[in-house]
Amino acid sequence: MRLPTLRRTRAAEPGVALGTVRLDRRTKRLVGRLQPGDFAVIDHVDLDRVAADSLVAAGVGAVLNAKPSISGRYPNLGPEVLVAAGVPLLDDLGEGLFQQLREGDRVRLDGGAVYLDEELVAQGVRQDEQLVAAAMADAREGLSVQLEAFAANTMEYLRQERDLLLDGVGVPDIETSINGRHCLIVVRGYDYQADLDVLRPYIREFKPVLIGVDGGADALVEAGYTPDLIVGDMDSVTDEVLRCGAELVVHAYPDGRAPGLARVHDLGLPAHLFPAAATSEDIAMLLADEKGATLLVAVGTHVTLVEFLDKGRGGMASTILTRLKIGGKLVDAKGVSRLYRQGIPGSSLLLLLLAAMAAMAAAVAVSTAGKAFLGVVAEWWDNLVFQLQRLF
Numbered sequence: 087m088r089l090p091t092l093r094r095t096r097a098a099e100p101g102v103a104l105g106t107v108r109l110d111r112r113t114k115r116l117v118g119r120l121q122p123g124d125f126a127v128i129d130h131v132d133l134d135r136v137a138a139d140s141l142v143a144a145g146v147g148a149v150l151n152a153k154p155s156i157s158g159r160y161p162n163l164g165p166e167v168l169v170a171a172g173v174p175l176l177d178d179l180g181e182g183l184f185q186q187l188r189e190g191d192r193v194r195l196d197g198g199a200v201y202l203d204e205e206l207v208a209q210g211v212r213q214d215e216q217l218v219a220a221a222m223a224d225a226r227e228g229l230s231v232q233l234e235a236f237a238a239n240t241m242e243y244l245r246q247e248r249d250l251l252l253d254g255v256g257v258p259d260i261e262t263s264i265n266g267r268h269c270l271i272v273v274r275g276y277d278y279q280a281d282l283d284v285l286r287p288y289i290r291e292f293k294p295v296l297i298g299v300d301g302g303a304d305a306l307v308e309a310g311y312t313p314d315l316i317v318g319d320m321d322s323v324t325d326e327v328l329r330c331g332a333e334l335v336v337h338a339y340p341d342g343r344a345p346g347l348a349r350v351h352d353l354g355l356p357a358h359l360f361p362a363a364a365t366s367e368d369i370a371m372l373l374a375d376e377k378g379a380t381l382l383v384a385v386g387t388h389v390t391l392v393e394f395l396d397k398g399r400g401g402m403a404s405t406i407l408t409r410l411k412i413g414g415k416l417v418d419a420k421g422v423s424r425l426y427r428q429g430i431p432g433s434s435l436l437l438l439l440l441a442a443m444a445a446m447a448a449a450v451a452v453s454t455a456g457k458a459f460l461g462v463v464a465e466w467w468d469n470l471v472f473q474l475q476r477l478f
Contacts, residue, residue, distance in 0.1 A: 102194055102195065102196050103147065103148055103174060103194070103195040104193070104194050105123055105124060105125040105147045105148060105192070105195075106121075106123075106124050106125065106190060106191070106192055106193075107124070107125045107126075107127050107150070107187050107188075107189070107190070107191050107192075107193055108120055108121075108124050108125070108126060108189060109127040109184060109187060109188075109189055110128070111128070111129040111184070112321075113126075113128050113130050113133075113137040113140070114137065114140065114301070114321075115321065115322065116128065117140045117141060117143075117144050118322075120141070120144040120145070121145075122144070122145030122146075122147075123145065123146075123147040124144075124147055125146070125147055125150055125193060125195075126141055126144075126146045126148070126149050126150065127150045127152070127183055127187060128149065128150070128151050128152070129151070129152045129184065130151055130153060130155070130164075131153040131154060131155075131157050132154075132155070132156065132157050132159060132160070132162040132164075133149075133151065133155040133156075133162060133164030133168075134162055134163065134164045135162075135163035135276065136164075136274070136275050136276065137164055138163070138164035138166075138167035138168050139276075140274075141168065141173070142167060142168065142171045142173060147173075147174075148173060148175070148176070148195060149173060149174070149176070150176050150179055150183060150195075150200060150208075150210075151175070151177050151178070151179065151210075152178075152179050152180060152183045153178065154177055154178045155175060155177045155213065156218070156221040156222065156225060157225075158221065158225045159225065160225055161222045161226050162225070165213055165218045165221075166218055166222070168213075169214060169218050170215075174212065175212070175213040176195065176198055176200065176211070176213075177211045177212075178211055179200065179208040179209070179210040180208055182207070183200070183208045186202065186207050186208075187207060193207065197212055198210045250364075250372065256362060257360065257373055258335060258358035258359060258373075259358070260315070260333055260335065260358060260373070260377065262295060262314050262315050262333050263295075264295050264374055264377035264379050265377060265378030265379075266378060266380055267294060267295050267379060267380065268292050268294035268295070268379065268380060268383065269294055269297055269381070269382050269383070270285070270289065270295070270296050270297065270383045271297045271299065271302075271370050271371060271374065271382060271383070271384050271385065271387070272297065272298050272299065272303075272305050272306050272313075272386060273299045273300075273301075273302045273367045273384070273385065273386040274299075274300070274301035274302045274304070274305050274322070274386055275386030275387060276386055277386065278302070278305050278385050278386030279305070279309075281385045281386065281419040282305065282306075282309045282385055282419075283309070284419075285385070285419060288383070289311070294381075294383065295315065295374070295379070296311055296312070296314050296315070297313065297314065297315040297316075297370050297374065298315070298316050298317070298323070298327075298332070299316075299317050299367045299370050300316075300317075300319060300320065300321065300323050300366055301323055302386060303323045303327045303328075303330075303332065304322075304323055304324055305386070307326075307327050307330065312330055312331065312332070313330065313332040314332055314333065315332055315333050315334075315335060315373075316328065316332045316333070316334050316335070317335045317337065317360070317369060318335075318336075318337050318346070318370075319336070319337050319345070319346045319366060320334070320336055320349050321345075321346055321349075325353060328353055329353065333358075334355060334356070334357040334358065335357065335358045335359075335360050335369075335370075335373065336350060336357045336358065337362070337366045337369055338359045339361065339363075340361055340362065341361070342359070342361050344359055344361075347359065360373065363404065364404035364405075364408060365404055365405065367384075367387050367405075368404045368405055368408040371384070371408055371409075371416065372408060372411070372412075375411070375412050375415060379415065380415070381415055381417060382415050382417065383417050383418075383419055384416060384417070384418055384419060386419075387418070
């Protein structure tokens with residue numbers, strides 16, 4: 087039952103935070119509605135780093151989580167990101183948070199308590215660096231259990247998607263020409279902005295096929311590019327980017343259900359279906375590989391074991407098998423960016439300049455026109471010296 091809203095406004099006190107709440111049980115969907123200073127009300131067990139980075143980038147004023155941000159199952163990275171950025175994180179506030187608050191309500195935070203005017207809405211734990219560090223240490227001790235579950239999920243995925251992995255069954259026919267080309271696959275994940283910025287010389291030189299995975303398509307547009315393909319659930323890409331002219335591939339469940347297809351059809355856009363139990367980033371890689379790409383450069387995707395676990399869902403097990411299937415074609419953007427980051431040392435530039443000047447001088451000295459030119463210069467120098475001697 088919703089608590090009555092009082093019309094009085096209490097002045098902010100030291101240690102008390104006031105803000106407008108925005109609510110959504112899916113964090114990545116909420117981020118698109120956040121304004122700087124808003125309080126994000128989420129329902130996110132084991133808050134991952136990608137979600138936390140997006141909240142910080144949106145300028146969130148505080149994060150109110152109905153669930154524990156660290157459950158202890160594994161060392162997830164999101165709470166550390168929020169606490170390091172100085173964002174208040176209130177944890178384990180309970181389901182009543184969504185029942186008693188409405189979009190646009192003004193609330194007050196006082197310690198671990200949330201007040202709607204003068205009424206206590208929820209009480210939880212306000213995380214700080216010490217609490218997060220202690221919870222992460224406990225979570226690392228139970229990591230072996232998660233590794234076993236991760237391995238079991240991997241074997242289950244192999245059983246479900248054997249035909250897709252081995253023979254490419256289910257990969258849709260597309261119009262975008264990929265055969266013999268490089269593909270740049272962008273996920274709005276870890277450090278995607280920095281990697282895209284460093285990869286500009288690579289993109290200019292090789293002109294790869296640009297594939298945006300859901301919000302990764304927006305990332306490409308924000309960086310000044312137009313994606314050739316957009317692959318995913320279509321739940322975190324904007325309408326404007328969907329209309330950019332890219333070919334669309336909608337990720338569907340193995341039984342053919344595709345919630346994102348309705349949105350695409352509402353926009354009057356054509357799309358292909360790709361049913362698979364894998365993640366959207368994995369089907370983008372499998373699609374590019376099946377269509378003959380010679381190299382796949384991945385931006386913002388998951389690379390390390392901690393990143394796989396940090397995503398916090400069983401479907402991430404597909405990533406290991408996808409990478410085994412693709413093999414040597416896949417290169418993480420960080421590897422490519424390190425190659426392009428190697429600038430020319432200043433000493434080498436100076437040596438190159440001196441060598442060029444010496445070569446020009448030698449060419450002038452041995453040619454007939456050069457000898458005549460040097461004679462004119464010598465005569466001019468002699469006249470200048472003679473004039474100076476007369477003056478002094």
